[in-house]
Amino acid sequence: MPELFSLDEAAAIAEIEPDTVRTALEKRSITPYRKVKAGKVVRYRFSEGDVLFLLVLTEFPFPLSKDDKDSLAKVLAHGSKADKHWEAKGSDLVFRAGEMTIRVECKNFRDTVRKNVDVYRWGREQVVSSPEILGGEPVFRGTRIPLDHVAALFRKNVSEEEIAEDFPALGAKDLQYARLAARFGDPPGRPRKRLRIEREPKAPK
Numbered sequence: 001m002p003e004l005f006s007l008d009e010a011a012a013i014a015e016i017e018p019d020t021v022r023t024a025l026e027k028r029s030i031t032p033y034r035k036v037k038a039g040k041v042v043r044y045r046f047s048e049g050d051v052l053f054l055l056v057l058t059e060f061p062f063p064l065s066k067d068d069k070d071s072l073a074k075v076l077a078h079g080s081k082a083d084k085h086w087e088a089k090g091s092d093l094v095f096r097a098g099e100m101t102i103r104v105e106c107k108n109f110r111d112t113v114r115k116n117v118d119v120y121r122w123g124r125e126q127v128v129s130s131p132e133i134l135g136g137e138p139v140f141r142g143t144r145i146p147l148d149h150v151a152a153l154f155r156k157n158v159s160e161e162e163i164a165e166d167f168p169a170l171g172a173k174d175l176q177y178a179r180l181a182a183r184f185g186d187p188p189g190r191p192r193k194r195l196r197i198e199r200e201p202k203a204p205k
Contacts, residue, residue, distance in 0.1 A: 029069050071083040085097050147181055
């Protein structure tokens, strides 16, 4: 089974707002890897491919039909080489409809998701909780520095350099995870690279 993420975690990894994910669910633009129902509460779990699909879908410059979204999900989230109008070409995508061919550059988005998933995994190993330390509050391993405190500083737009100076026991990856955790359930504040698409030249006849 692939590693799965909650709605807030998926949004943070994709660097999009949680409400954007909720809207995609309401419009049935995405079918998460797993849906867990507990009474009247439904919780969704997203795969890494789902997260990539959400990010690309959010950045897409023109609306797609439900059919095209479903096909795009099969290529991005489920690993199909091609489906209907969509085809994977290396790290990019190609959309073909009639005489129109559009290449969608996805490397930046794949890199964003991969980087943030790596940071997430690091944090899951390095942030620990023990009743003997700060009453069980999650702290960075080997320290008494609470994750929530450092994440709160990022939410207040305190610079990483200043935080590193105040907490020399934290390494670069610790700070990256705290920055990611600061986005759990909160809209991310930093700009993203925009999705780049271009029409492919027609092959000479």
